[in-house]
Amino acid sequence: MTLEEAIAQRWDTRTKPQGSLGRLETLAADYCRTKNHPLPRLEAIGLYLFAADHGITEEAISLYPSAVTGQMLDNFRAGGAAVNVLAGLHQIQLHIVDAGVGRGTHNFARQPAMESDRLDAALQAGRMQAREAASLYDAVGIGEMGIGNTTSAAAILAALAGRSGSEVAGPGTGLSPDQVAHKAAVIDRALALHSLQRTHPKEILRCVGGLEIAQMTGFLLEASELRLPVMLDGFITTAAALLAQAMHPPSRAVMLFAHRSAEPAHQRMLQMLDAQPLLELDLRLGEGTGAILGLSLLRAAVLLYRDMASFTSASVSEAGPIH
Amino acid sequence: MTLEEAIAQRWDTRTKPQGSLGRLETLAADYCRTKNHPLPRLEAIGLYLFAADHGITEEAISLYPSAVTGQMLDNFRAGGAAVNVLAGLHQIQLHIVDAGVGRGTHNFARQPAMESDRLDAALQAGRMQAREAASLYDAVGIGEMGIGNTTSAAAILAALAGRSGSEVAGPGTGLSPDQVAHKAAVIDRALALHSLQRTHPKEILRCVGGLEIAQMTGFLLEASELRLPVMLDGFITTAAALLAQAMHPPSRAVMLFAHRSAEPAHQRMLQMLDAQPLLELDLRLGEGTGAILGLSLLRAAVLLYRDMASFTSASVSEAGPIH
Numbered sequence: 001m002t003l004e005e006a007i008a009q010r011w012d013t014r015t016k017p018q019g020s021l022g023r024l025e026t027l028a029a030d031y032c033r034t035k036n037h038p039l040p041r042l043e044a045i046g047l048y049l050f051a052a053d054h055g056i057t058e059e060a061i062s063l064y065p066s067a068v069t070g071q072m073l074d075n076f077r078a079g080g081a082a083v084n085v086l087a088g089l090h091q092i093q094l095h096i097v098d099a100g101v102g103r104g105t106h107n108f109a110r111q112p113a114m115e116s117d118r119l120d121a122a123l124q125a126g127r128m129q130a131r132e133a134a135s136l137y138d139a140v141g142i143g144e145m146g147i148g149n150t151t152s153a154a155a156i157l158a159a160l161a162g163r164s165g166s167e168v169a170g171p172g173t174g175l176s177p178d179q180v181a182h183k184a185a186v187i188d189r190a191l192a193l194h195s196l197q198r199t200h201p202k203e204i205l206r207c208v209g210g211l212e213i214a215q216m217t218g219f220l221l222e223a224s225e226l227r228l229p230v231m232l233d234g235f236i237t238t239a240a241a242l243l244a245q246a247m248h249p250p251s252r253a254v255m256l257f258a259h260r261s262a263e264p265a266h267q268r269m270l271q272m273l274d275a276q277p278l279l280e281l282d283l284r285l286g287e288g289t290g291a292i293l294g295l296s297l298l299r300a301a302v303l304l305y306r307d308m309a310s311f312t313s314a315s316v317s318e319a320g321p322i323h
Numbered sequence: 324m325t326l327e328e329a330i331a332q333r334w335d336t337r338t339k340p341q342g343s344l345g346r347l348e349t350l351a352a353d354y355c356r357t358k359n360h361p362l363p364r365l366e367a368i369g370l371y372l373f374a375a376d377h378g379i380t381e382e383a384i385s386l387y388p389s390a391v392t393g394q395m396l397d398n399f400r401a402g403g404a405a406v407n408v409l410a411g412l413h414q415i416q417l418h419i420v421d422a423g424v425g426r427g428t429h430n431f432a433r434q435p436a437m438e439s440d441r442l443d444a445a446l447q448a449g450r451m452q453a454r455e456a457a458s459l460y461d462a463v464g465i466g467e468m469g470i471g472n473t474t475s476a477a478a479i480l481a482a483l484a485g486r487s488g489s490e491v492a493g494p495g496t497g498l499s500p501d502q503v504a505h506k507a508a509v510i511d512r513a514l515a516l517h518s519l520q521r522t523h524p525k526e527i528l529r530c531v532g533g534l535e536i537a538q539m540t541g542f543l544l545e546a547s548e549l550r551l552p553v554m555l556d557g558f559i560t561t562a563a564a565l566l567a568q569a570m571h572p573p574s575r576a577v578m579l580f581a582h583r584s585a586e587p588a589h590q591r592m593l594q595m596l597d598a599q600p601l602l603e604l605d606l607r608l609g610e611g612t613g614a615i616l617g618l619s620l621l622r623a624a625v626l627l628y629r630d631m632a633s634f635t636s637a638s639v640s641e642a643g644p645i646h
Contacts, residue, residue: 015398016405017386017496021612022585022605063340063642071639075338080632082339089626173340174642262345279602281620282345289344296619297604303412309403316394319386319497 006038014308015316023278027256027298028305031139034229034254042302045295046093046137047288048129048219049076049083050212053104054148055113056190061151061183063173069147070101076145076287083143083287090296092141097129100211104146108155108208109190119206119214126218133219134226141231141258141295142219142240143288144212150263153239155187155208157265159196160242161272164188170235170263173284201246209243216240217247224251231298233291234261234283238269245273258294259283329361337631338639346601350579350621351628354462357552357577365625368618369416369460370611371452371542372399372406373535376427377471378436379513384474384506386496392470393424399468399610406466406610413619415464420452423534427469431478432513435530442529442537449541456542457549464554464581464618465542465563466611467535473586476562478510478531480592482519483565487511493558493586496607524569532566539563540570547574554621556614557584557606561592568596581617582606 001009007029012018019025032040051073057066075081076096079088087094099122105113114122133140146152150172158168165184175183191197194207205214217240223230224244232241232255244251252273259279260266270277278297283290311318324332330352335341342348355363374396380389398404399419402411410417422445428436437445456463469475473495481491488507498506514520517530528537540563546553547567555564555578567574575596582602583589593600601620606613634641 014405015395015403016608020496020585020606020608021405022607024604024606060645063645065640065643068640071637072338075632075637075639078632078637080338080637082337082344082627082631085627085630086623089623173343179645262343278604281347281601283343283347284345285339285343293620293623297616300409300412300616304405304408307408308405309398309401314394314398314401314403316398317388317391320388322383322386322502 003032003036003038007032010305013310015311015314017319021304024301024304028301030256031229031298031302034227036227039306042138042299044137045139045299046095046133047087047141047143047292048095048097048133049143049145049288050097050099050215051145052100052211053102054146054152054210055105055107056109056151057148058107059109059186061186062147063175064147066147069145072145073098073101081287082285082289083292086289086292090292092292092295097215099215105210109186112194112207113209114206116206122211122214123218126215127222129215130219130222130226130228134228139229139295139298141233141288141291142216142237143233143291144216144236144286146210146212149210149212149236151183151187152208152210152213153236154265155190156204156239156243157269158187158191159199159204159208160201160246161268162197168265170265201243205243213240217243220244220251221248223254224248228254229256230254231256231258231291231294233258233288234286235263235266236286238266241273242269256294256298259290326355326359326361330355333628336633338634338637340642344627347624347627351624353579354552354621354625357550359550362629365461365622367460368462368622369418369456370410370464370466370615371418371420371456372466372468372611373420373422373538374468375423375534376425377469377475377533378428378430379432379474380471381430382432382509384509385470386498387470389470392468395468396421396424404610405608405612409612409615413615415615415618420538422538428533431531432509435517436532437529439529445534445537446541449538450545452538453542453545453549453551457551462552462618462621464556464611464614465539465560466556466614467539467559467609469533469535472533472535472559474506474510475531475533475536476559477588478513479527479562479566480588481510481514482527482531483524483569484591484595485520491588493588524566528566536563540566543567543574544571546577547571551577552579553577554579554581554614554617556581556611557609558586558589559609561589564596565592579617579621582613
């Protein structure tokens, strides 16, 4: 029996009409495929939250001062942020990764965001985090914090998809339409400065990326090697997913998509990844909050797949020709 | 300060961009309004699962024999069904209510589903369950089991909305298009037999309802008196919600909607209730499985609202004019 046959047989012998658990059935099947196992375990779950500062905040593209990134790092450590509340509720272990707070990127409207060796170090650091994650957890989520990083994520999307600033810039934490237009102009300026349209993904990441985005990209590339399922969060984590897919297309197989963000260009990213997210709750916070809700659905799906009784074991009659 | 002002102030001083938790913010606000309290507790949660047999199964409208209702009741009690797995995962207490298994309704294609005194007893029994629920829980969900009950729920929708059988009948547990057409014809026959188009909701319930649907209707009417928030599940529980709203429009205020079912006419029901469900996962199982996922989101929303740090307490800078 092939893996696909084993998955279909198990779902179809559980005590429910065939297919009636909808997306939860396909979600558990995706998990089995990633694990290459007909009845994989899903117990320990972790969330890796990558934080970094962004030089692009000099261009006045966020409502929040750059210092908020570090302040929120303290808030994560003290347990007061949204992600702490959700991780506690769903028994998901939170790992806070300082990917460059206080020593963030350069202002990419004026110069490349980072040097080549810094990019390589960030990619490698992300790979190390994934190796740790695979030793501790059956599945993980990733999230991020970095004032200014929707501008970086939007610039990455524009460069990868050959789009203009106005097609990718959104309100982020709550910009007005005029402020969004300014953000779009900053992105267009950077795309021209670095000659980024449709160039190599690693070069895009070096020129307009962020250190948390680079670490998440490395994390996904390594997770792909390790067959570790990774639940993506929103707009910024999905920019890392786009980069990982562009660098190594098979990495798409370990990615799960939690939700469609309220940030408008997230939809375009999801299409480029052929991804149907599980939730649509107008979230636009980041931190991994959406990823945790997605992981909670993943846990439910796998638990149903593993723990439901079969028609035989529960002595329930199966569907048959209508009599 | 009004309740609305208190809710807005609390959300807007939590450490996150304003509105960035999207539907979770409106969900917690709805909960506060139902409880008429600016910081309501949400600890104990229960799920009431109403099961009953349906005489309409004589008309060959389901893939499953009617005996499956009782067999599934045993499965619920033994802990092997989907709802057991999800209730255990999310620490929601399950109450199984035998609303008429083994002594179900009459075949409503030939005679009224129940006598007036039986309807009154079922409505009253549902009210008693809600009174118990309000003494035990801060919020509850409702779910159902009853082979044949999508036909009953579709007939209720047709009668309330002035629609034909073909506009309300769907595949239920998995009917083929021909079988759906037969189900639609059975519904049309029943609507004509009982002269049900746009008559009083209680008469509709008596003629084409089910005993579990009647108990859920009573449950919602009593929950409305007690300001007990009730998370609805899918197509059949929403038929009960339509009846409760038609009998007593203010009852709409305690209803929360977990998901959009894969049963096509569920969307029409949700429109009649002006409801935007939280999830869309192509579920069509019932049992309260969708309601539990919705309750998990409600718990997350209220916990975020209650437990997140404020900008002041966490020493995080607020949004300001861009500098």
